[in-house]
Amino acid sequence: MTTAAVVPAAGRGERLGPGTPKALRDLGGLPILVHAVRALVSARSVDLVVVAAPPDDGGVDEVRLLLADHVPMANVVIVPGGSSRQQSVALALDHLPITVDVVLVHDAARPLVPVELIDAVTSAVRAGAGAVIPVLPVYDTVKEIDPGGRVVRTIDRSVLRAVQTPQGFDRELLVEAHRKAAAEGIDDLTDDAGLVERIGHTVVVVPGHEEAFKVTRPFDLVIAEAVLARRRSAGVMA
Numbered sequence: 001m002t003t004a005a006v007v008p009a010a011g012r013g014e015r016l017g018p019g020t021p022k023a024l025r026d027l028g029g030l031p032i033l034v035h036a037v038r039a040l041v042s043a044r045s046v047d048l049v050v051v052a053a054p055p056d057d058g059g060v061d062e063v064r065l066l067l068a069d070h071v072p073m074a075n076v077v078i079v080p081g082g083s084s085r086q087q088s089v090a091l092a093l094d095h096l097p098i099t100v101d102v103v104l105v106h107d108a109a110r111p112l113v114p115v116e117l118i119d120a121v122t123s124a125v126r127a128g129a130g131a132v133i134p135v136l137p138v139y140d141t142v143k144e145i146d147p148g149g150r151v152v153r154t155i156d157r158s159v160l161r162a163v164q165t166p167q168g169f170d171r172e173l174l175v176e177a178h179r180k181a182a183a184e185g186i187d188d189l190t191d192d193a194g195l196v197e198r199i200g201h202t203v204v205v206v207p208g209h210e211e212a213f214k215v216t217r218p219f220d221l222v223i224a225e226a227v228l229a230r231r232r233s234a235g236v237m238a
Ligand code: CTP
Pocket: 007, 008, 009, 010, 011, 012, 013, 014, 015, 016, 022, 023, 052, 081, 082, 083, 084, 085, 086, 088, 089, 107, 108, 109, 110, 214, 215, 216
């Protein structure tokens, strides 16, 4: 019984604005990726972390150096990522040892994920669910609009959920879902559970956590800094 966490960290972070790849940008004095990997390494349920690094020249070495200063590296593997998130995850899956039977996929861009959420997702997979996603209610009213920007209808919010990571999977199921999608020419789906849904397998939900939010736009970094400051003042290592 071995659980590996795959961390897609190869994106450019275009919505965050110009600069180095998002996973390497600063959050409270440390790269975003360091926070995410630290959380995963600290989770009791995770045995191994595989990071998909920016694929450009030197990306893997740069990530290794950054991580090695702050994280015990014995159970961390770094591989070059791909040109889409889906490809980055698939490349990391290729590097899993044979002993791994449960795989979590966690965005590097969710640096403040609580350790409790990581363990809860693993537990749900170990309890027999083949695919598990953390979700939160949708708080805003959501409307469908037409190409002209006119409202078509209001969607019933009570049946909607916003999806986070880590998502957890039976290893064979996730590998099969990735293989089938790639064989059918799909290579840029941003949600692993979506690949599992495509092959007809049930995906179950567990309660997400507001601190597992994704850093996407500059405003998200402001929130992340505030959450980190609150943790640090509460004496939590972060
Ligand atoms: N990701 C990846 N490989 C890619 C693209 C994305 O590993 N080719 C990773 C990102 O590093 C991130 C996660 O997938 O941790 C979620 O993607 P997103 O938030 O979209 O990050 P970016 O693609 O970097 O951002 P943007 O879409 O704004 O460029």
